[in-house]
Amino acid sequence: MDPVNHLDVLKEKVLNANLALPKLGLVKLTWGNVSLCDRENNRVIIKPSGVDYAVMTAQDMVVVDLSTGEVLEGVKKPSSDLQTHLHLYRTFSKINSVIHTHSKFATIWAQSEKDLPALGTTHADYFLGNIPCTRRMTEIEVKTDYELNTGKVISEMLIEKNIDPIEMQAVLVAAHGPFVWGESCEKAVENALVLEEIAEMAIYSKMLTPTLGGMDEYLLHKHYFRKHGQFSYYGQN
Ligand SMILES: O=C(CO)[C@@H](O)[C@H](O)COP(=O)(O)O
DSSP states (O other): OOHHHHHHHHHHHHHHHHHHHHHTTSOOTTOOEEEEEEGGGTEEEEOBTTOOGGGOOGGGOEEEETTTOOEEEOSSOBOTTHHHHHHHHHHOTTOOEEEEOOOHHHHHHHHTTOOBOOOSHHHHTTOSSOBOBOOOOOHHHHHHHHHHHHHHHHHHHHHHTTOOTTTOOEEEETTTEEEEEESSHHHHHHHHHHHHHHHHHHHHHHHHOTTOOOOOHHHHHHHHHHHTTOOOBTTBO
């Protein structure tokens, strides 16, 4: 496929993933953003900043250099969260698409600065453990480069906790909201939707049973690995 057509195909993918966010009820107004990393060409295609989803087109997508963040193509400003997306792509080579939403229940967990506990198999099918929430950022981090430092607190947390970004494709950013990723735009959208579902389920589960603890570890692993191509865990089916 010639380079121009290849880039057009990627822009369409990014547009469709962005349009899925309001359709799935994961964002309102112009909140949220989706990007795709084209590693072969060292570039990222990302949603334009502040554009109404109702009028957004594939040609509105902004193409930036993965290494420098320089705008390579596009007349609109890239998403205000660009530096967070870039930092995640630069730090974790297996991440190919990043999504940020303000989906209500996941954002409630993020604003509460609580990890989203794994309470059931719906969660376990997608995420291998509690969805971690970052620490609150320092005043300096907020004031110097909030978006870049958002990426840094996410990556530092995953590395410090030895969390594999393939086994945990979502995090909660304190005082902000969820960042989700995947090997494709489509997978990242699926992860963002599931995150919101389990965030809501967890809030009501904890309301009904405040003393509720995390799910059985074996069941968590069994469901996660069964859903991700490994039919046995600890050598048992
Ligand atoms: O996190 C935020 C604002 O808190 C962003 O997600 C905005 O809600 C969308 O910004 P753009 O992508 O349109 O620049």
